[in-house]
Ligand SMILES: Cc1cc2nc3c(=O)[nH]c(=O)nc-3n(C[C@H](O)[C@H](O)[C@H](O)COP(=O)(O)OP(=O)(O)OC[C@H]3O[C@@H](n4cnc5c(N)ncnc54)[C@H](O)[C@@H]3O)c2cc1C
């Protein structure tokens with residue numbers, strides 16, 4: 165079985181998000197980049213499924229050379245090889261198209277992504293790849309088991325869950341529950357340096373969306389402090405002042 | 410030209426978030442001086458479909474096909490895109506729900522439409538452009554995206570548009586789409602819905618607790634407060650990681666982003682990753698025994714105190730308030 169895992173390179177979760185003075189660019193100065201936390205889950209499950217040497221795990225990333233540390237980390241965690249499509253990942257449509265084009269010519273049984281990238285949070289890439297490849301896509305899964313042909317999946321829905329059966333090939337986006345992230349060991353880190361990393365050029369596709377500007381949430385007014393004995397007053401304020409109950 | 414809205418149902422019923430999406434789509438139709446057409450898929454009763462008219466759908470395409478009884482996103486995407494083509498819809502609107510996230514990107518690719526996911530406001534049509542504001546960086550920021558394609562798809566975040574009723578009725582039409590076998594490759598074998606609980610992503614009121622509660626056995630006080638308010642319960646990441654609460658309650662940058670009217674945080678320190686998921690709450694109440702807890706900096710109301718003392722008192726106060734009003 166051939167498994168493809170899509171990985172994105174995102175600002176560390178502790179990053180304070182700021183923008184250029186004209187608010188059109190994200191300030192990357194001093195920002196530490198990491199492997200997207202959800203992609204770690206997808207990668208961990210792919211590696212578990214490949215155990216016993218029956219499958220191969222390829223990671224793919226659309227991005228510039230600055231994201232190679234993230235790709236090497238995925239290799240250190242246990243992917244067999246990696247592909248980087250050399251282009252700025254300008255939006256989900258562009259990224260998905262590149263990955264779909266690569267997958268078309270290389271034939272994968274299973275493609276996994278993270279539930280969302282923590283920078284653009286589109287939750288778009290998995291379903292777009294599914295559409296480009298005309299294969300089933302299942303978004304926000306919490307469990308994935310397979311007998312080699314058919315897979316059973318649990319997907320999250322508002323206030324509940326849905327059980328799904330599907331045959332290969334398909335694509336799914338992974339959330340918590342699918343697997344525990346794996347921490348690379350020394351051997352993994354050493355071998356990651358020599359594992360194959362192929363760099364390919366991007367293909368052209370029309371541009372449908374562009375990010376014009378950014379803003380940050382307006383700061384809240386100052387906090388009104390109450391004592392532990394003033395719970396009735398709090399309820400009163402929530403009703404009369406905040407008008408939320 | 411028209412605007413098309415997909416109206417998601419749960420067990421044949423529309424939720425408030427669906428009506429929000431219809432109100433939002435109607436506002437877009439008004440901006441474009443055109444009509445709103447709703448597409449419903451599944452088994453929804455006539456009475457329920459009629460309600461869509463009240464929120465501005467002038468026509469309601471009702472698709473009731475045995476093969477589409479469960480949510481098969483690939484087939485749903487085909488059906489919705491086809492309806493959009495047939496009706497000459499330039500804008501397709503849907504909810505940024507779990508299902509919407511599996512649907513909107515497929516529709517966007519089919520229609521070669523720019524997609525604005527996680528939208529939180531109406532489009533701006535100034536200077537012949539079409540821009541939409543969406544959340545980005547896991548709630549730490551907002552982005553303004555321009556959709557430059559002829560067709561557009563917008564997925565609206567829950568609790569980001571006011572319901573608006575109008576004095577109108579919609580015309581219900583049975584609609585029989587073409588369904589390809591190849592679109593039916595997934596089989597939904599079971600759907601489990603906790604109908605007695607309020608789903609966190611749509612909740613208007615949320616009571617959330619963190620490691621300050623010390624252990625899962627202490628969650629009763631949180632559940633009691635939530636029940637008194639009619640709120641959903643939530644938690645911080647370490648709490649769900651430790652298995653004290655289910656993963657689907659985990660709020661934050663790597664969990665669910667919520668935007669309720671009221672978010673009550675009990676025994677949660679207010680780490681940047683947690684705040685990312687709650688910053689668009691309208692009102693935030695923080696209960697923490699540490700006056701230096703960072704959460705107080707982003708709160709509207711705060712109580713420095715022991716959760717085990719304050720929360721039961723607050724529950725009593727809520728009950729007293731409810732019995733009077
Ligand atoms: C990659 C990454 C992603 C992350 N994503 C998320 C995320 O999405 N969501 C998230 O929540 N966290 C996330 N975190 C974790 C985050 O950094 C914090 O560790 C976490 O939010 C802390 O949870 P907490 O506030 O419950 O616990 P703590 O930080 O331990 O805080 C407990 C609080 O309870 C108070 N307290 C103790 N006893 C009482 C009492 N009796 N009464 C009242 N108050 C009391 C304490 O004063 C303290 O403020 C992430 C971390 C990383 C590294």
Ligand SMILES: Nc1ncnc2c1ncn2[C@@H]1O[C@H](COP(=O)(O)O)[C@@H](O)[C@H]1O
Nearest residue numbers: 170172226277278280281286287288289
């Ligand atoms: N530039 C990228 N290269 C490869 N995979 C990506 C890229 N961006 C996003 N993805 C994948 O798509 C998932 C969802 O991303 P998004 O649609 O941006 O929320 C991520 O968790 C990754 O698995």
